[in-house]
Amino acid sequence: MVKDLALAEAGEKRIEWARRHMPVLDRIKEEFEREKPLKGARIVACLHVTVETANLITTLVAGGAEVAVTGSNPLSTQDEVAAALAARGLFVYAFRGENETEYYDCIKKALELKPNVSLDDGADTIAIIHKEHPELAAQMLGGCEETTTGVVRLRAMAEDKALLYPVIAVNDAETKMMFDNRYGTGQSTLHGIMQATNFLFAGKTVVVCGYGWCGRGFAMRAKGLGANVIVIEIEPRKALEAAMDGYRVMPLGQAAPLGDLFVTLTGNINVLRKEHFALMKDQAIVANSGHFNVEIDIPALEKMAGEKNEIQNNVTEYKLPDGRRLYLLAEGRLINLAAAYGHPPEVMDMSFANQALSVRYIVEQGRSLKKSVYSVPVEIDRRVAELKLASMGLETEKLTAEQEKYLHSWQMGT
Structure with missing residues (x-):
């Protein structure tokens, strides 16, 4: 089939x-x-x-x-x-x-x-x-x-x-996890977004929802292309790590009016919701790189919109009653696979x-x-x-017999 x-x-x-x-x-x-x-x-x-x-x-x-x-x-x-x-x-x-x-x-x-x-x-x-x-x-x-x-x-x-x-x-x-999720998702998510929109990251505000390995990878790549990155995170240790990695950290309610691009990478449901859409600027783009298309509350966006248009492949425009336009990529499905090679x-x-x-x-x-x-x-x-x-033609260092003994002994002292 x-x-x-x-x-x-x-x-x-x-x-x-x-x-x-x-x-x-x-x-x-x-x-x-x-x-x-x-x-x-x-x-x-x-x-x-x-x-x-x-x-x-x-x-x-x-x-x-x-x-x-x-x-x-x-x-x-x-x-x-x-x-x-x-x-x-x-x-x-x-x-x-x-x-x-x-x-x-x-x-x-x-x-x-x-x-x-x-x-x-x-x-x-x-x-x-x-x-x-x-x-x-x-x-x-x-x-x-x-x-x-x-x-x-x-x-x-x-x-x-x-x-x-x-x-x-x-x-x-x-x-x-450390390589596929970070380097794979980081690169392929960028690829999917650019393939769908030709979006310029430099100088834009990119809101990354989730700072697990996938979020880390995407934030790193977006920053590398010159974006101003905001990280949204519920886990305090990950939020702290994001702050020390040089990103702004804040709740979605504060980030919603600031973002040019929002990307969800959490594995959770309804991360971007009605109250966030209501605050987003005209022509903000929303995309998902989590596995299922539930991270963006698409039914809420459908209800809010006065008009919906497929303006190009993998880009749906939602016109809100106040004239703002929000763009959903790839129906909210995995942007890196729906619009790129993965x-x-x-x-x-x-x-x-x-x-x-x-x-x-x-x-x-x-x-x-x-x-x-x-x-x-x-x-x-x-x-x-x-x-x-x-x-890759790379080798690791090998422990000497003395080092091996030291690591498995409590009798050798300091």
């Missing part, structure tokens, strides 16, 4: 380009081809269907797995990539521009594989399995989740004793290496794990970092 199989050749070329910039995943693929550690695994992968994801899927298949692929966002699927994967004989249920019904139908179609491992980017597959297919949950070895939003949902399920199988929070691996392959190399090795861990250890949310085993996280350093 893809848009057009004739796009497969173009997709293959783009997949190969990304592969050349994903050396860690390539190394793991070679290992998987030799050892076939995923034989017997049936994997449903509800992920952004991009060139980087295609290389992850190829790695899992090389390891012996059967894989069904579906999109984790209606606007993030790259149709040529979906076509290329389908042309290889994989089960692919994804096309760009799905409506809500089609989106969930694609996930349900992928579940016909009767998977025993799930890969998620937002926990939608896990949610459907738990709500509609408890018989599938009973056979699951485990799953992986790659977003902050999804991990929050899954930890809530685990706390309520509602989680029916173990899940590894790939999002929280240091080689994912994260560069160099950072997704680490994220998907964590995914691949975590899947292997689940296949080998899943039956012994409790129904909980687990961190990526530290040995996997470290191995990904070591492989990435090696691919």
Whole structure:
């Protein structure tokens, strides 16, 4: 179920380009081809269907797995990539521009594989399995989740004793969170905004909602292009960090009249609301780079507007009764994937290496794990970092025997 199989050749070329910039995943693929550690695994992968994801899927298949692929966002699927994967004989249920019904139908179609491992980017597959297919949950070895939003949902399920199988929070691996979230989101969010609007950051006031790793990355890149950055944060330690990083910190009510561009990166609901829209200046732009399109209260904006126009691709103009115009980008969906290519392959190399090795861990250890949310085993996280350093031609310092002894002894004194 893809848009057009004739796009497969173009997709293959783009997949190969990304592969050349994903050396860690390539190394793991070679290992998987030799050892076939995923034989017997049936994997449903509800992920952004991009060139980087295609290389992850190829790695899992090389390891012996059967894989069904579906999109984790209606606007993030790259149709040529979906076509290329389908042309290889994989089960692919994804096309760009799905409506809500089609989106969930694609996930349900992928579940016909009767998977025993799930890969998620937002926990939608896990949610459907738990709500509609408890018989599938009973056979699951485990799953992986790659977003902050999804991990929050899954930890809530685990706390309520509602989680029916173990899940590894790939999002929280240091080689994912610190690099993918910060450098990947930082760069790709800028790319999406500029692709949609040709926005000049220099001299503008940019309001960054959330100062987790994604917010840090975007704030850093916006500042680097000359923007005056305001950070909105609910957590006092992160707010303090933002202030010491050189940003203004204030509540949204104070920032709303000042911003030229507002970007949400929180994982929470209704961050930008009616009371904020009422204070924004004429021609302010609002965009979201969190996983779901709930961070901006779009229904409230629709009710406030006297007129709504699609003025160009990925830009919707809302005219308010007082004459002000507010611009919503990409329907409030992930701006970096809806209007651009998403994260560069160099950072997704680490994220998907964590995914691949975590899947292997689940296949080998899943039956012994409790129904909980687990961190990526530290040995996997470290191995990904070591492989990435090696691919960059970099080496770490080594401890001497004396230093090793000192760090593990209390008897050597100071």
